[in-house]
Amino acid sequence: MRIYEKPPIKADWLFGICLASISLMTFSYRAAIVSALSLFAYLAINRLIFKPTVTMRLAIGYLLTSTLVMLAASRGSIHPPYVLKYLGISTLFWLLLAYLPAIGYPQLSRSLHQFIFIHAFFFIFQLAWNAATGDLIDFNNLVREDHANTISGSRSLEGLRIGIRAGGLFSEPSFYSMTVFPVALLLCLHERQLSLSVVLGMLTSFLSLSVAGMMITVTGTCLALLSTKGQLRIKVALGGLLAALIPLGMKIYERRITDSIDYDAVGSRMQVFEQIKSQSLTKTFLGNGLFWDESTTIGWTGLSAYHVRDSSFYVYVLFTSGIVGLCLFLMLLILALYRAPRILCAVLLILLYKYGILVSSLWLSLAIAMAYANGCMNNHFPRPNNKIRQQTYA
Numbered sequence: 001m002r003i004y005e006k007p008p009i010k011a012d013w014l015f016g017i018c019l020a021s022i023s024l025m026t027f028s029y030r031a032a033i034v035s036a037l038s039l040f041a042y043l044a045i046n047r048l049i050f051k052p053t054v055t056m057r058l059a060i061g062y063l064l065t066s067t068l069v070m071l072a073a074s075r076g077s078i079h080p081p082y083v084l085k086y087l088g089i090s091t092l093f094w095l096l097l098a099y100l101p102a103i104g105y106p107q108l109s110r111s112l113h114q115f116i117f118i119h120a121f122f123f124i125f126q127l128a129w130n131a132a133t134g135d136l137i138d139f140n141n142l143v144r145e146d147h148a149n150t151i152s153g154s155r156s157l158e159g160l161r162i163g164i165r166a167g168g169l170f171s172e173p174s175f176y177s178m179t180v181f182p183v184a185l186l187l188c189l190h191e192r193q194l195s196l197s198v199v200l201g202m203l204t205s206f207l208s209l210s211v212a213g214m215m216i217t218v219t220g221t222c223l224a225l226l227s228t229k230g231q232l233r234i235k236v237a238l239g240g241l242l243a244a245l246i247p248l249g250m251k252i253y254e255r256r257i258t259d260s261i262d263y264d265a266v267g268s269r270m271q272v273f274e275q276i277k278s279q280s281l282t283k284t285f286l287g288n289g290l291f292w293d294e295s296t297t298i299g300w301t302g303l304s305a306y307h308v309r310d311s312s313f314y315v316y317v318l319f320t321s322g323i324v325g326l327c328l329f330l331m332l333l334i335l336a337l338y339r340a341p342r343i344l345c346a347v348l349l350i351l352l353y354k355y356g357i358l359v360s361s362l363w364l365s366l367a368i369a370m371a372y373a374n375g376c377m378n379n380h381f382p383r384p385n386n387k388i389r390q391q392t393y394a
Contacts, residue, residue, distance in 0.1 A: 076289015
């Protein structure tokens with residue numbers, strides 16, 4: 001059955017808006033509503049509402065994932081609003097996987113290019129406006145319903161030519177990096193080429209000046225350069241630009257990590273390991289739960305939510321779901337992606353970001369990875385220069 005040759009082309013911008021809104025769902029109920037409405041409108045316009053592909057593998061994945069999440073959540077206190085947020089984010093995740101065969105992977109790739117351009121526009125505008133005026137345009141609090149501090153200033157920038165750590169539509173630069181770079185990397189590995197949006201996503205991710213973001217960006221960009229074909233001049237230019245930015249990154253790293261100029265970044269991240277080392281064996285193996293109220297602390301060391309997340313998604317899963325949960329997660333991830341080794345390597349890398357189960361950009365990145373890997377395994381993986389691409393883009 002050939003299902004990817006003629007993806008719908010009507011109002012394709014709606015799907016790009018949908019994906020961009022999904023990435024903001026964690027912080028905004030308005031974004032959640034926009035993502036749902038834009039997806040429904042896109043499917044309705046293209047007469048796809050009644051064309052989801054619900055395979056046995058997808059159904060088992062949904063039931064297994066939902067069961068494991070709820071079992072892990074039962075290990076601790078449960079904050080009902082977080083359960084509702086999880087249900088909303090995970091529902092869109094499974095809907096994307098069900099409808100992508102009908103939507104078509106060429107359409108997914110076009111919308112991901114749009115996704116990167118949307119986020120990069122706000123990032124670059126914020127950075128340029130600050131360079132020109134010295135002021136910060138707080139896009140973050142235009143997105144959110146409730147006010148949240150926008151972290152843009154840092155003593156690590158003193159004496160440097162860059163005035164802020166830009167975050168675009170997000171409250172923290174790291175949120176921008178962990179939203180845009182995974183999409184750029186997965187898109188590059190799929191298309192096997194360095195498009196303008198991919199290069200823009202990689203460079204702006206580094207310029208967010210998140211220490212973890214810079215390290216993951218450089219590593220992922222090396223993977224992308226090794227995986228793309230031809231484009232020697234673009235590769236040299238991108239490599240040269242990142243090499244020119246490395247001294248800036250090293251200076252930021254030295255000030256923020258070695259000198260702890262803003263706060264004790266290493267000590268803050270070690271607190272979760274102190275908690276894990278001293279807790280009971282039951283909690284070590286089965287975790288502390290997923291949906292506790294993050295406005296309160298957890299554990300005898302008084303961990304805040306950022307203490308649990310900041311050391312990577314792996315540590316987050318280890319703390320919340322225990323050794324058993326981490327092993328099950330890695331097993332399921334490898335089973336889903338092992339036939340697409342580059343995609344698997346990319347996902348294992350981006351999970352070093354400080355994701356949590358309620359971070360919608362994590363679910364979006366996993367959906368993209370699974371969609372591309374599944375398309376590759378079923379020989380429905382249209383490459384940029386093949387006949388299917390030429391037919392559908394004509």
